[in-house]
Amino acid sequence: MSGNGEVLVKVDGLKTYYSIRGSFLDRLVGRTGAAVRAVDDVSLELRKGEVLGLVGESGSGKTTLGRTLLGLVPATDGSVEFEGREITRLSEHDRRLMRRRMQIVFQDPHASLNPAMTIAQAVGHPLEIHGLAKGREEVRLRVADVLERVGLAPAEQYLDKYPSDLSGGQKQRAVIARAIILNPVLLVADEPVSMLDMSVRAKILELMLALKHDFDLTYLYITHDLATAKFFCDRIAIMYLGRIVEIGPSEAIYEDPKHPYTQALLRAIPEPDPRRTIPRDLPRGEVPDAARPPLGCSFHPRCPKAFEVCGWESRDLKELLERRWAGMEEAGFEDEQASVGSLEPLDDPATHARMPGGAVKAILDEARAEDPAEPFWTGVRRIESADGHVEIDWHEPVAPRLLPSGQVEVECHLYDEEALAEAEKRRRSGIPR
Amino acid sequence: MAATAIERLHRRSLGIRRALGPIAEARGMARGMLWTGAGITLVFVLLAIFAPVLSPYGFDQYQAGGRRFAQLAHPGHGHILGTTVQSTDVLSRIVWGTQTELEVVGLALAFGLVIGVPLGLIAGYFGGLFDRAAVLFMDAMFAFPPLLLAIVIAFLLGSSVSSGVLVAALAITITYVPQYFRVVRNHVISVREEPYVEAARALGAKPFTILRKYVFFNVVQNVPVIATLNAADAVLTLTALGFLGYGVQPTQGAEWGYDVSRAVSDAASGIWWTGLFPGLAIVLLVTGLTLVGEGLNETINPVLRKRSIRRVDFAAPSLEPSTEILEP
Ligand SMILES: Nc1ncnc2c1ncn2[C@@H]1O[C@H](COP(=O)(O)OP(=O)(O)OP(=O)(O)O)[C@@H](O)[C@H]1O
Ligand code: SF4
Ligand SMILES: [Mg+2]
Numbered sequence: 155m156s157g158n159g160e161v162l163v164k165v166d167g168l169k170t171y172y173s174i175r176g177s178f179l180d181r182l183v184g185r186t187g188a189a190v191r192a193v194d195d196v197s198l199e200l201r202k203g204e205v206l207g208l209v210g211e212s213g214s215g216k217t218t219l220g221r222t223l224l225g226l227v228p229a230t231d232g233s234v235e236f237e238g239r240e241i242t243r244l245s246e247h248d249r250r251l252m253r254r255r256m257q258i259v260f261q262d263p264h265a266s267l268n269p270a271m272t273i274a275q276a277v278g279h280p281l282e283i284h285g286l287a288k289g290r291e292e293v294r295l296r297v298a299d300v301l302e303r304v305g306l307a308p309a310e311q312y313l314d315k316y317p318s319d320l321s322g323g324q325k326q327r328a329v330i331a332r333a334i335i336l337n338p339v340l341l342v343a344d345e346p347v348s349m350l351d352m353s354v355r356a357k358i359l360e361l362m363l364a365l366k367h368d369f370d371l372t373y374l375y376i377t378h379d380l381a382t383a384k385f386f387c388d389r390i391a392i393m394y395l396g397r398i399v400e401i402g403p404s405e406a407i408y409e410d411p412k413h414p415y416t417q418a419l420l421r422a423i424p425e426p427d428p429r430r431t432i433p434r435d436l437p438r439g440e441v442p443d444a445a446r447p448p449l450g451c452s453f454h455p456r457c458p459k460a461f462e463v464c465g466w467e468s469r470d471l472k473e474l475l476e477r478r479w480a481g482m483e484e485a486g487f488e489d490e491q492a493s494v495g496s497l498e499p500l501d502d503p504a505t506h507a508r509m510p511g512g513a514v515k516a517i518l519d520e521a522r523a524e525d526p527a528e529p530f531w532t533g534v535r536r537i538e539s540a541d542g543h544v545e546i547d548w549h550e551p552v553a554p555r556l557l558p559s560g561q562v563e564v565e566c567h568l569y570d571e572e573a574l575a576e577a578e579k580r581r582r583s584g585i586p587r
Numbered sequence: 588m589a590a591t592a593i594e595r596l597h598r599r600s601l602g603i604r605r606a607l608g609p610i611a612e613a614r615g616m617a618r619g620m621l622w623t624g625a626g627i628t629l630v631f632v633l634l635a636i637f638a639p640v641l642s643p644y645g646f647d648q649y650q651a652g653g654r655r656f657a658q659l660a661h662p663g664h665g666h667i668l669g670t671t672v673q674s675t676d677v678l679s680r681i682v683w684g685t686q687t688e689l690e691v692v693g694l695a696l697a698f699g700l701v702i703g704v705p706l707g708l709i710a711g712y713f714g715g716l717f718d719r720a721a722v723l724f725m726d727a728m729f730a731f732p733p734l735l736l737a738i739v740i741a742f743l744l745g746s747s748v749s750s751g752v753l754v755a756a757l758a759i760t761i762t763y764v765p766q767y768f769r770v771v772r773n774h775v776i777s778v779r780e781e782p783y784v785e786a787a788r789a790l791g792a793k794p795f796t797i798l799r800k801y802v803f804f805n806v807v808q809n810v811p812v813i814a815t816l817n818a819a820d821a822v823l824t825l826t827a828l829g830f831l832g833y834g835v836q837p838t839q840g841a842e843w844g845y846d847v848s849r850a851v852s853d854a855a856s857g858i859w860w861t862g863l864f865p866g867l868a869i870v871l872l873v874t875g876l877t878l879v880g881e882g883l884n885e886t887i888n889p890v891l892r893k894r895s896i897r898r899v900d901f902a903a904p905s906l907e908p909s910t911e912i913l914e915p
Contacts, residue, residue: 224789253791266782270804279800280790332790 162340162372163200163223168193168232168242170215170222174445188445192218194396195232197556200340205366205373207387207404209380209419213441215396216376217261220342223374224256225249236340254284257333261345263325267317274313277301277332284336296335303368304331305361323354330361334369341366344376359386381423384408392416395444395452402562412564414459439473449503450551451567458529462577463567465551466533468507472500474530478521490517505548514544535580549580617885624878631872635686643667646683646841649674662860669860671846672853677860681868683841687752688872691835692821694756695763696814702760703767704810710768711775712798722772725765733762737824741833751839755828759821770813774806781805808887816880819873826869843869 171189192215200206208216221227222242223234229242241252260266267276277300278293280286287293298309304327306312317325326346333341343362347355359382366373377383383390384404391401392413400413411417439456442448448455450465455473457464475497479487493513500507515537522531536547552573559569567573634641643666649656656674660666668677710718728736740758748754778784779802787797828834829844837845843865850862 221785226785226789250791250793253789258786258789260782260786262782266786268783268787268801268805271800279787279792283790283792283796329786332786336790 160202161199162202164235165198166233168196169230170218171230190444191396204388207383207390208376210393214393220344254336255338256340257338258342259333259346262349266329272314273328280336300331300335322350340372342374395447400564406561413566414457415453451554460529461532462549462580463552463573466548468500468504472497507546509544515539617882620878621882624875627875631685635689638682638686642679642682644676644679668864671861677864680841684843687840687842690752691755691825692818695759695821698760699763703764704771707768707771711772725768728765736762738833751835755834759824763817778802778805812884819876822873
């Protein structure tokens with residue numbers, strides 16, 4: 155089932171940033187706005203014939219990675235080698251030629267077919283674009299062929315239909331037909347079944363597996379559903395905030411998830427057996443803003459196992475205080491908020507904070523006493539009151555590296571000897587627990 | 588061979604029927620407006636086409652068989668709608684005027700479409716500097732009162748272009764180009780983000796192929812609506828130009844606005860027919876075109892569209908093999 159070892163796609167240090175337009179004034183004075191780091195330094199390999207699953211929550215950059223591979227959005231940095239050829243900086247002409255070799259199936263079948271084209275026109279258009287068929291009748295014959303291959307049979311019934319006449323599953327079959335009519339080697343499937351009825355999902359996935367076998371396809375299968383990825387993928391890459399945090403063979407990922415995020419994702423898969431109640435919530439908090447990712451390990455604000463080196467910083471303090479206040483009585487909350495003042499200065503990521511008001515130290519001490527196990531405190535190097543202010547220092551953030559660990563590669567300090575040693579050192583030098 | 592030709596024809600007619608589907612399906616108010624408007628407009632179109640046959644006299648004819656017509660003759664007696672102070676026949680001027688109005692409006696719309704739609708497509712799809720410059724320019728044009736703009740253009744072109752109809756059409760076009768541009772551009776910007784456009788890029792289609800095959804058809808649906816509404820507006824602009832003396836000149840053709848302006852002084856002395864009939868013609872044509880436009884708007888515009896709800900007959904077995912359950 156899995157690949158035969160020959161590398162088809164080699165992604166190296168790939169970054170795709172979307173610049174967010176600043177205000178009109180910003181542009182006037184030439185200030186460039188911030189950038190969403192949708193894909194932030196991703197390296198991976200796709201071997202011929204394999205199915206690589208790309209799994210992550212919404213906003214983790216899966217679609218962007220797929221689109222960058224196909225050159226639908228420009229790469230900001232890094233390289234993509236396809237069949238041994240660097241393709242991120244191809245000319246338009248060369249890129250169009252390359253499009254025959256790699257295709258994409260989008261999430262929403264209703265939106266990925268032109269409402270003004272019949273199925274015959276839509277599925278046959280790639281042939282016309284690349285001049286691969288002579289005359290209308292040949293196009294029609296080949297379209298009929300491929301429609302039958304994807305299960306839209308008899309083809310005559312579908313050729314002259316418009317997309318609006320078809321059901322979601324049929325549309326997705328037509329989209330798949332359009333993608334494979336050029337005989338590509340790589341197919342990026344971006345959540346191809348997530349918008350379909352439960353009843354058709356399995357059929358479409360089965361179809362994709364059959365096509366992969368018949369046409370020697372390689373898949374990059376994007377999904378946020380770890381449960382289907384398990385049966386569909388040879389290898390799985392877990393993505394979080396634009397980075398791959400864990401990658402390895404599917405069985406290894408399922409049996410022994412290493413990264414705390416993977417573990418959380420797996421726990422969140424709904425149990426088929428409702429009597430077995432296990433905690434199935436994703437970790438606390440939201441996915442952070444990809445324009446200003448957390449320092450150190452991006453996952454640390456939500457990570458139950460985060461420790462000294464994971465990148466604790468001012469924004470974590472803000473979150474801690476807000477969480478504390480959310481669980482407090484009205485009066486106590488107002489008192490504390492008054493003595494701490496505005497939390498806005500904490501929005502700028504920094505490993506040092508200076509807050510006015512001597513009462514802050516007492517509040518922090520109390521918070522710590524109430525929940526000493528909170529990982530946040532491992533990151534605090536120093537809290538001191540001085541002339542009416544409180545100064546807080548955090549340990550320097552260390553960015554985790556994607557390192558091999560057993561059968562998988564994982565980007566987490568828990569599996570990095572150096573980081574563990576550094577944390578141990580900090581633990582001894584930091585304020586006593 | 589013949590069979591495939593017929594088949595192809597059949598396929599094409601399916602496409603046309605599909606495009607006209609919403610119009611045929613229009614119900615209630617929209618249907619009434621559409622058909623009434625179309626009826627009125629059709630009458631004027633026939634008048635314009637058959638003017639040489641239908642009109643008793645020429646548009647500037649003031650005599651027949653060596654005898655000069657009476658000045659300001661009452662309706663009746665050989666001149667059904669009376670005559671004007673220049674002895675011309677009011678009915679003839681209205682019939683020939685129809686031709687002028689429709690020619691100018693048709694030309695103005697054609698120019699507006701031919702210039703505004705492609706500009707909007709290109710600016711919207713490619714964006715960038717061209718888009719920004721075009722938007723700025725068009726918005727500036729929008730800022731002028733349309734009539735003022737038309738007068739300026741008519742004045743500028745009047746001396747160098749000899750055809751009065753062409754001058755008037757160009758003058759009116761100027762005010763509509765920005766409208767087509769704006770509507771098309773904004774629509775393109777939303778269609779551009781549709782997955783099917785990205786899919787076309789992924790297939791390797793060239794930008795102009797994408798514009799032609801994927802963007803254009805999904806954007807032009809709104810254009811007929813604006814075009815008919817603009818047509819009504821264009822009639823008003825043209826007659827206003829004529830009224831002010833900047834439109835089609837009296838030597839070049841009959842024009843209702845001009846006639847109304849000449850009739851202003853008649854009205855004071857109780858002569859009603861020289862003003863009333865051209866005025867009625869203006870009102871009727873504008874109403875007809877507006878009804879078509881609004882009717883189209885209601886049927887085509889998906890936000891307003893209320894498709895008639897068909898009765899579902901559960902007893903009859905469905906012949907559609909298109910349910911997922913039957914899929915292989
Ligand atoms: N065209 C764009 N311009 C600016 N930002 C974008 C654009 N497309 C995506 N983003 C941002 O990039 C990040 C990654 O988005 P992406 O669509 O790749 O995520 P995803 O993992 O596919 O999510 P989902 O599961 O919702 O499809 C998000 O923060 C998103 O807001
Ligand atoms: S490095 Fe590992 S332990 Fe630290 S925050 Fe990230 S995932 Fe958690
Ligand atoms: Mg996505």
